[in-house]
Amino acid sequence: MAIIIARNLTKKFKELTAVDNISLEIEEGECFGLLGPNGAGKTSIIRMITAVSPVTHGDIWVMGKDLKRYPREVKAILGVIPQMDNLDEDLTVIQNLLTFARYFAIHKDVAYRRSLEILHLMKLEGKRDSRIEELSGGMKRRLLIGRGLINAPKIIILDEPSIGLDPQARHMVWQKLRELKAQGVTQLLCTQNMEEAARICDRVAIIHQGRIVDIDTPQGLVAKYMGSQIWEIDLVSVERDSIISELESRRLEFEEFSGIIHVFSTDNKLIEGLPGTARAATLEDVFFKLTGRSLVE
Amino acid sequence: MRPFSWRFLRIWQRNRDVFFRLWHSEGVGAIIEPILILLAFGMGMGAFINLEGGQRYIEFIAPGIIAAYAMFAASFECTYACYFRMEQQYTYDAILATPLNVEDVTAGEIFWGATRSFMTGCIILAIAAAFQLVPSPWALLIPLVVALSGVMFSSIALFYTSLAPSIYTFNFFFTLFITPMFLLSGVFFPLTGFPKIVQTLSWIAPLTPVAKLTRGLFQGEFHPEMLLSLGIIIFWSVVFFCITLVTMRRRLTK
Ligand SMILES: Nc1ncnc2c1ncn2[C@@H]1O[C@H](COP(=O)(O)OP(=O)(O)OP(=O)(O)O)[C@@H](O)[C@H]1O
Ligand SMILES: [Mg+2]
Numbered sequence: 001m002a003i004i005i006a007r008n009l010t011k012k013f014k015e016l017t018a019v020d021n022i023s024l025e026i027e028e029g030e031c032f033g034l035l036g037p038n039g040a041g042k043t044s045i046i047r048m049i050t051a052v053s054p055v056t057h058g059d060i061w062v063m064g065k066d067l068k069r070y071p072r073e074v075k076a077i078l079g080v081i082p083q084m085d086n087l088d089e090d091l092t093v094i095q096n097l098l099t100f101a102r103y104f105a106i107h108k109d110v111a112y113r114r115s116l117e118i119l120h121l122m123k124l125e126g127k128r129d130s131r132i133e134e135l136s137g138g139m140k141r142r143l144l145i146g147r148g149l150i151n152a153p154k155i156i157i158l159d160e161p162s163i164g165l166d167p168q169a170r171h172m173v174w175q176k177l178r179e180l181k182a183q184g185v186t187q188l189l190c191t192q193n194m195e196e197a198a199r200i201c202d203r204v205a206i207i208h209q210g211r212i213v214d215i216d217t218p219q220g221l222v223a224k225y226m227g228s229q230i231w232e233i234d235l236v237s238v239e240r241d242s243i244i245s246e247l248e249s250r251r252l253e254f255e256e257f258s259g260i261i262h263v264f265s266t267d268n269k270l271i272e273g274l275p276g277t278a279r280a281a282t283l284e285d286v287f288f289k290l291t292g293r294s295l296v297e
Numbered sequence: 298m299r300p301f302s303w304r305f306l307r308i309w310q311r312n313r314d315v316f317f318r319l320w321h322s323e324g325v326g327a328i329i330e331p332i333l334i335l336l337a338f339g340m341g342m343g344a345f346i347n348l349e350g351g352q353r354y355i356e357f358i359a360p361g362i363i364a365a366y367a368m369f370a371a372s373f374e375c376t377y378a379c380y381f382r383m384e385q386q387y388t389y390d391a392i393l394a395t396p397l398n399v400e401d402v403t404a405g406e407i408f409w410g411a412t413r414s415f416m417t418g419c420i421i422l423a424i425a426a427a428f429q430l431v432p433s434p435w436a437l438l439i440p441l442v443v444a445l446s447g448v449m450f451s452s453i454a455l456f457y458t459s460l461a462p463s464i465y466t467f468n469f470f471f472t473l474f475i476t477p478m479f480l481l482s483g484v485f486f487p488l489t490g491f492p493k494i495v496q497t498l499s500w501i502a503p504l505t506p507v508a509k510l511t512r513g514l515f516q517g518e519f520h521p522e523m524l525l526s527l528g529i530i531i532f533w534s535v536v537f538f539c540i541t542l543v544t545m546r547r548r549l550t551k
Contacts, residue, residue: 013551050394052390052393052394052550053550053551054550071398072396072398073396075394075395075396076395076396078394080394082390082391082394084387084390086386086387086388086390086391087391088311088386088388088391089386090315090318090319090386090388091311091314091315091318095314095318099310099311099314100391100395102307102310102311103304103307103392103395103396103397104395104396105304105307105396151395
């Protein structure tokens with residue numbers, strides 16, 4: 001059975017509908033990604049699932065428990081890494097972990113042992129007794145991720161985990177997420193980093209304006225919407241109007257943006273003779289196709 | 298209204314840890330002022346004041362100062378400090394993603410505020426005792442009264458905080474509510490000089506019953522007004538505690 005079930009979830013802020021009647025099922029042990037542009041409603045979905053924001057309509061079950069009736073029990077098994085840094089600035093690094101452990105009613109000795117493990121894991125041993133304001137942005141982020149692991153959660157929920165991390169730290173975090181998955185920890189992750197989604201998510205949901213546009217594996221989405229490759233024609237080196245009429249006469253599906261034409265076709269014969277180069281289609285292409293290229297306000 | 302659970306203790310512990318980490322900056326400053334006021338007014342002004350029954354002025358104001366600074370301790374804690382945790386540091390956002398709920402946070406903050414009242418009351422009382430200003434052993438009950446009134450003042454302050462749109466609005470809370478009480482609740486002078494109507498109205502100010510109780514215990518003199526005072530303190534405590542559970546939930550769930 002699915003470990004997280006959301007049925008007909010809606011979240012309204014006064015007039016604004018941030019999440020519009022979505023349903024999701026997340027299987028135990030999978031890494032599920034929510035992908036969508038700014039303001040799509042990802043954080044709102046996550047805040048409802050983590051019981052910090054009341055749902056306007058709809059139901060959520062986590063491990064078979066109705067979230068409305070058992071918020072404490074559900075929160076006890078979740079590890080939440082929020083989008084916005086909310087470390088306790090009045091406490092030191094290790095105190096942050098120990099105090100958080102206390103909120104989960106974890107025994108002192110266990111909490112201490114785990115805190116040291118987490119500091120080691122997140123390469124923060126040297127900052128053990130530092131104040132939070134003495135940490136760099138990336139270190140804070142690492143501590144925030146570590147803090148989310150303090151209760152050895154069965155499900156971890158990450159809202160943009162790799163924001164502000166350098167490539168080394170990002171790979172370290174991905175590595176850790178893979179390890180946790182191998183241990184059977186379910187992950188719900190929201191991200192705008194396509195590489196992250198493609199690398200670590202088993203399935204992703206593309207969210208747009210509070211709705212789910214599609215759910216599939218990253219490869220599945222690419223195959224479905226993009227085919228295997230994209231033919232790119234740079235308009236700097238060719239004459240725009242003639243190339244466009246050529247594409248139209250060949251009845252090819254294409255899209256033009258920022259001086260580049262993308263031709264979507266799996267049929268090599270149709271592309272033959274066109275200027276440009278082929279490249280593999282990515283999740284990012286799917287993202288643009290499904291959510292549009294213009295900035296959402 | 299939803300109930301709070303024993304988990305409120307986690308918030309209390311968190312605040313205690315922070316307090317003892319920073320006590321030299323927070324705690325010491327908070328205690329110097331009442332001592333200065335006690336000595337300056339008590340000894341300086343006291344030399345020019347004749348009270349009925351030949352009581353020394355410093356003995357008269359000592360229990361009032363205990364009551365007033367217990368009020369200040371709880372009020373600062375549950376206004377500026379709580380607001381800062383709520384809106385600047387997002388401490389509560391982080392906590393609400395753990396098994397604690399809004400009611401636990403609210404109760405934890407109120408009981409911590411009351412603890413600050415208790416600590417302040419005890420320290421001033423101890424200093425007054427060291428100066429041999431405490432005439433009656435009944436004064437040993439004052440910390441209990443001060444802790445209870447701490448619950449009342451913390452609840453009132455946190456209630457205000459739960460509605461405060463910005464940190465600047467606390468100026469109103471202090472200049473229009475706390476300071477007038479400090480001056481007009483019988484801390485520095487008995488209210489007997491005021492018209493009857495003012496005396497009656499002063500019972501509305503929550504500091505009045507606290508000052509009456511601490512003063513009675515300090516002197517070891519009991520009168521029926523003290524029971525009424527206790528009743529009023531309990532009444533306001535329960536009322537504001539319950540309302541604040543509701544308004545804090547509104548404030549913190551979006
Ligand atoms: N507390 C709030 N009050 C009012 N509106 C809100 C609130 N939180 C979010 N919204 C609105 O809900 C919509 C969805 O926001 P949400 O934070 O869920 O988006 P998101 O997908 O997480 O975006 P981002 O990628 O920028 O983090 C936005 O239009 C936002 O303005
Ligand atoms: Mg977000």
